[in-house]
Amino acid sequence: MLKLIGTLINSILPIFILIFIGWGAVKYKLVGVEAKDVCSNLVAYFVFPALLFMETAKAKPEQIIYPKWMLAFFLAISIIWLLSVLFNRYVFKLPNKENVVSSFISTFPNEGGMGIPFLTHLIGLTAVVSVARANFIIALTLIPLTIFLMEINKNQNNEMNKLHLFIKALLKSIKKPMVLAVILGVIFSFMHITQLLPTVFTDSIELISKSCIFISLFAVGVNLYGIRFKISKFLFFNLSLKSLISALVGFSLVYLFNISGNDAKEFVLLLAMPTATISTIMALQWNTIENEATSLYLTSTILSLLSLPLIVYIFQ
Template sequence: MYAVAVNVAPIFLLILIGWMTVKVKLFKAEAGDVLSDFVFKIAVPALIFRTLATADFHGASPFKLWLTYFTGVAITWAAGQLVTRHVFKQELRIGVIAGISSAFANNIFIGLPLVGRSVGSDGIVAISILLAVHLPIMMIAGTILMENASHKVTGGEKRGTLAVLRQVGRNLVQNPLVIAVVLGLCFNLSGLPMPLVMMTVIDQISAIAGPTALISLGMALTKYPIRGNLRIAVTMTAFKLILLPACVWVAAHALGLSPAWTAALVLTSCVPTGINSWLLANRFGIGHSVAASTISISTLFGVLTVSAWAWLLS
């Protein structure tokens, strides 16, 4: 258990440090936005590129990995949406926000550092492959479901699925994570050696990706207070921290994933809710309190559940 604590505790301590820097007014909350941009556009892409450019995939197929993870996501999202609709008697749009809050893991800011510390390079390879499709699939599904829900509730104009896919496709072409995945795989397939100077610079940037991501997340959490719809938020937190990783674990064993990839997927699925659920709520103007409360509560209790899952996997 001590070895687990050594890997997990620094993750949440760095989040706490970031949160405290804003609370004691050492930095303004806006500084976290700049730091997050650096993480998303430079640091994490550098880490993903380096990992995939030098990885040995051992002939493993990414399709089992994707199927494993998104089986868990589908079950958890459906459970979150149905419970919110039929147990808590909320309208359809709130149900969609609750569902995505229960199933959208913070893979970039917490998942990558956690897997890197706990699993190592094989785990980073698995998460990099997951990140290539995670954000697109989650945002496409969330946008389509929210637009359908809004149309049913308010009767407003509904965009077609093709229009949503076109918009997401345009965004993906400019997405730094997707670009890093493509470039890393192309470099890997080329068989070319990476120049020493280039490797040194990329290594130095990659080394700060994890700590910087966690500190910037802590700074961002000051924007997501715990308020309103607490019963829903607590339930979605339980789904996020317990149900999702349990489903991923079962699917990984059923599909015969390697121990390293299984550990990587379970660990990244058990981390707290990502801020994208709040961004979706903000875009459609509803469900802010559910998303914000779930993000903060899941982060608060995440240290316990992440430690428990890490211990079980070890």
Template sequence: MSVLFSIVLPIFALIGVGWLARQRDWMGEHGAFELNRFVVYLGMPALLFQIMAKSSWKQLDQPGFIAAFGLASAAIYVLTVAVRRVRGGALADASLEGLNAAYANVGFIGFPLCLAAFGPSSMTPVTITAILTVCVLFGVAVTVVELGVSQGGSAARIIAKVGWSLLQNPMLLAPALGALYAGLAPPLPAGADRFLTLLAQAASPCALVSLGLFIAGQRGRPQLPALSVQVALKLIGQPLLTWALAAWVFHLPAPLTGMAVVLAALPTGTGPFMLANMYQREAGGVAGSILVSTVLSVLTISVLVSWFHTTA
């Protein structure tokens, strides 16, 4: 119970503050969009760059952790896309549903949650999962959506377009530049480090408040029957598969296994919603998945964090 009140609830309370601010009209309809842009273009890149710049190549060399989290995410995505296609759904919509079921909200919830639950040593593994989610999984999903909506375009052109888009993504550029800096440059100067720290410290609370603003802006009731399978895969299927891979296949140490499972159990992030809007696909179901999985994850994450604290 102490884990719930000291670690989990403060994280979700910040989401609640954002929700309340939108409901009370303290922040307008564009508040979530603008605060999200601060997180994506300034706060989170500063955090990712700083973490990677202070990490050694040895710390980043965690093939078992990468495989456990990455393979579980890939399996959930592929399974969801395949089932939707068998039922006759469009390829672009199937890709969005797959992303709904596999896209963990590492950027907005994972960093502050793991920092509180597992301490500063968790930041490098969290950064690895952020890269796997925001860059690799999202890149694959975008490519599949492009294949679904393109009329006669070549696969090479689609891949080049997606690659160029990802190269301009600050969530990808920041950790890549940070890793290069760690390997080739001297330690960060005190002034630069302090500047990055100030930006980085604002990233997590702003991200959580932004998520609350976003959830409050969704209108209408989510279609629970249609979302139940995706939400179950996200909150139960993905962490269960991650645990099986981490503990039984790759034999990770207990702390790394706990981090991998908790990160896999995070609710659906906002990436699928942004992608649905970008390609003008039906976004109501995506928003509903984010809302429902975020609310339910208060319980599931509390249980997992408590469990791994007990067994550590």
């Protein structure tokens, strides 16, 4: 167990070091607070789309496709997302835009930044396949849905009927780099043509995608400067949803779908991962609940030092 906690700390420490670099850059006036806008735009329009394209295009369908696991994971994130939407609307009375972003943040787990190092140490390299599955499902569902709902919200004051509004929002969301990257990546993957791409092209995309973690965490650090943390019902609910309720949903679904062994362990642990860096960046990019998103990102990451080893202990 101590070795497991050590692995977690080794996964988390680099995250906080990079965040501290961003915070220090503002503190010592190396950059201004407006740097967060530049960084978040870089991630939203270039870096994260490049990462999404490479992850989906390189994925081998025959390795990823596990219908029972994938259906269960889709249901899990749907339940978590719906719980967040309902609480945000009826308990916290959030406007639509804030509700959409908050639900995105609460549902999106950090399967890449923490999931890969943690699960490969715990289970082995085979766990990467489950991470790829989870990423595949989120890229095809949660990300496009969030972008689509944000487009709906942006255009809801326009004088047009609901069908035209729906079509306009759908077309705009499809044109967004993040959604377009996933669509192209899936086509390339299922048609097995990724290996036919010129090396110059794939190497360029790979180089861009590798900067995702640093730029994202730097932007989080920049946004952190000047924030005063305060414990609120909203933060407490989202922490509970991310670290406790997500795990309970995971345990329930692996039982219902009769998923066992390492597949079950990976399933629950991926759902219980702290909130993803990129979801926090999207809050900054959309200028919506920025402080709350940063606070949840940091606190859920720290809390995972307790929650993830506890889940492993339950499986044993």
